[in-house]
Amino acid sequence: IxxxxxxxxxxxxxxxxxxxxxxxxxxxxxxxxxxxxxxxxxxxxxxxxxxxxxxxxxxxxxGTFEREDEPVVYGLTTNINTFNPLRIAAHEHDQIRKDVAAADNWHDRLSYIFRGPGWAYSQHRGVAGGEDGPVEVSAHLATTA
Structure with missing residues (x-):
């Protein structure tokens, strides 16, 4: 092992x-x-x-494979505007907790916990290609050349 x-x-x-x-x-x-x-x-x-x-x-x-067809934008789907490592480590768990508390039904509550960020962001948060369109590249610090 x-x-x-x-x-x-x-x-x-x-x-x-x-x-x-x-x-x-x-x-x-x-x-x-x-x-x-x-x-x-x-x-x-x-x-x-x-x-x-x-x-x-x-x-x-x-079915989770995707080729690199356009430059990759690195970062978080929502910029949290901090370099504090403790805040960075806890941020997503805090957001999941808030999303679960605000969800209207059990299906969505469980989906926030067990499904990936693609579901949460495109369905409810309105970023990363949801209602507000694609992620804003300028909000991130690094992209590939």
Whole structure:
């Protein structure tokens, strides 16, 4: 088990880079830097996508795969305007608690807890491609080149 964990940790190092653009046909099976950039994106089409750690095959199988077709906008779906690490760590849990308390029915309450951010934002918060349109790129600090 520890060996598997270490292999996974080493693999994560290279997929967090912009230096490697493609690995050819291996991209059909393995998670790549491009696939992982999508995972961290707040663009509407990239929410809740590319969860695989080493194998992207699982995302293809379960319908959560998305290619990097446009530049990825990194960040949070809602800018929280702080660099305080404690606030950053607690912010999403606080927001989920507020959303659950404000929800009109049990379906929505449970959905806020168990579904991904793509559902919550497009259905109720009006950002990340919901009622107010796509995420505003200027609200984020970094994008890919």
């Amino acid at each position: 520890e060996t598997s964990r270490q292999i996974n940790l080493i693999y994560q190092y290279w997929i967090h880079t912009d230096a490697i653009r493609t690995i050819g046909p291996l991209e059909e099976v393995l998670n790549t830097a491009s696939h992982h950039r999508v995972h961290h994106g707040v663009n509407k089409q990239y929410l809740d996508k590319n969860h695989g750690s080493i194998l992207i095959l699982w995302d293809r199988l379960f």
